[in-house]
Amino acid sequence: MISCAFALIFLTTPDNIYDKSPLETPNKFKPWKQVPHLNRLVLLSGGYKKSFYGAYKIGDNERFPRIQVGDDIFTTADQKTDSPTKLRAYCSPTLSSTEIVKILSRNLDPNSKFYYPKLNGHELSSEKCLKAIKKEWDGTENKYASQKQIITQSSTCSNSDIIGLAFQGEISVIGGYTRYAPSNNQELPLVTFENTLELENLVSERQLYAAWEKNGSQMVLVWYYGQLHLFKRSGDDKLWWPVTDLNNLEKNGATILSFLRNRLRLSQELDKQIGRYPWIQAFTDLLKSAPNPNQADKRGEVYRLMAEVSHVALKVPEKVPISYLSTSMGFTSISKNIMDNSF
Template identity: 30%
Template sequence: MQCVIAFLLLLAKDPQNMDRLIVTQFETNESSYGVYELTTGRTFPHPALINQPDVIWESEMENGTHIMSYCSDTLQSHEIVYRITSGMTDITSRAHLHWNENFNAESDCLESLKSVINPEEKIDVNIMSKFSSRVKSKCTNQVILNLAFSGIIAVDGEYRKYAPPKADQPVVVTLDRPMKLKSLLLNGALIEGKETIFGQEALAWYQGHLHLFKRNRNSDAWLPATTIGHENYNGWLIAYFIEANFPEIIKKWEYYYDNCAKYRVLLRKLSRGDERNIHREYFFDRRSNSNYYVDYFLNELDKYEILINKMPENTVAIYKPH
């Protein structure tokens, strides 16, 4: 069985620029992540596209985020992705645009940075903690990162992983102090995973993408666990995080396909007129009369038939974590 996990972001605040669909795969050796523009409505692609009933699972992350799994016992994961995103526009490379945009604040900050970081005049005070109060007031962490994601400046230092890799930007800012992660996230929201001996991971919307963040047991600082600036290869980390922390999203599909397989076995045996062997195999340890066997078998068969024939449009299972 192959699966993909999709995330749907729906925001009343700015749906045109912020609504999006993200699809992740479990493959580790190829592109496993994509961001898509919603073109046919503010909904998940219909599961009928892969000819299966759907399982919708709503996450604990509030503010318009929904999670859904698509699994198939005949299709490869890249085929599932192709089917559910057919006709959509891939916006992965520009997903950060207009996310936290504040043109005036960014322009003011850039002018301030140029006054303190100017290689031509041999002025090079680029360490953020050493900026004057005036510069700090204009260049918050969020504004600095916005400029970095726009490619206007570069970021280095201990916390450089919060920004894309440096290119040839003339202005470079050294981030040398921890940042309050929630102040950088969409509505400060996180999906926190289970704590382990190695620490804890959390999933969040950051600069238009879904990213994993991690903190160890000896620190309160969250650092990116997925690679910022190379999002295409982050999908498998996100997919495994969801499966590890919310396994029901995949297990429900396993249960469905197990029942489909049992149903096919029963049909084959019925087609051979092999009722007696069916009774022996399924009810050998039951002590009852033959009428009980027949009634029980037919009831079970009815259940499988209902399961295998139910249509996506009228059978939707919704799960909410406790």
């Protein structure tokens, strides 16, 4: 059968690593965030028994993985969008989605750990926050006693600083918002939040990729501290909670892919194109065996279909403003647009 893997790429320019306003002196009356826009490529595949999620660090001028002659892989067309995130499918009549991913990732850098890029002339708020935490932690007696000292968030640290430091492995987050951060070693400084944690104060608008809204529930797919994650809120709950696993990223492939393909139907045109020829799905297994002159015509049909796939561009999701994360469900024009494109 014809199998496909999917790639999402997030690219930013060196002068746009951070939003400009949070680099100014933070206003104590308004939550601030310094969340870097890290260039990333994510590969996804889903299957009956096995799915795949892989995140890769990429350079400023890099693009989607290139395929070589002989790979027997066909790509969908480029999307026409000014979004920093773009989506592409890689399909093959002879390879499984797992084999496609293996080929695509052969020259990629798997080091996708979150970090704060340095900026000349700026001390980042996360650096100030870490200094304050370490100063309090170092002054604590019996740090390694069974009853751990808990550090409460101070005015030096924004919500995004604390979550970012947890992703860097500098601290451990405890309390009611542990689901927003990875589980770290309990020997690290233990920090709890003083403020209410709101998703709109942890990500930028550029990092919001797609949203879904239906039957009293909302979901958003965001670039969250260097990785793709799904968040959801339901009913009257104003807080967004992670759906994907922050600690076991490899488990998230099928969940994210289902969101893109089934809830948003971004690959609907691709699926229709492949579904036009149901006999091809049964025939493609024969392509792996030795050529048979009697099968030449059908082989030609298969590769004509794959050529048609190369002209299909995946659907671009509805643009999501940062205000969507804080407004009530269903009460804005953007909610209506998102609901119209949710399935």
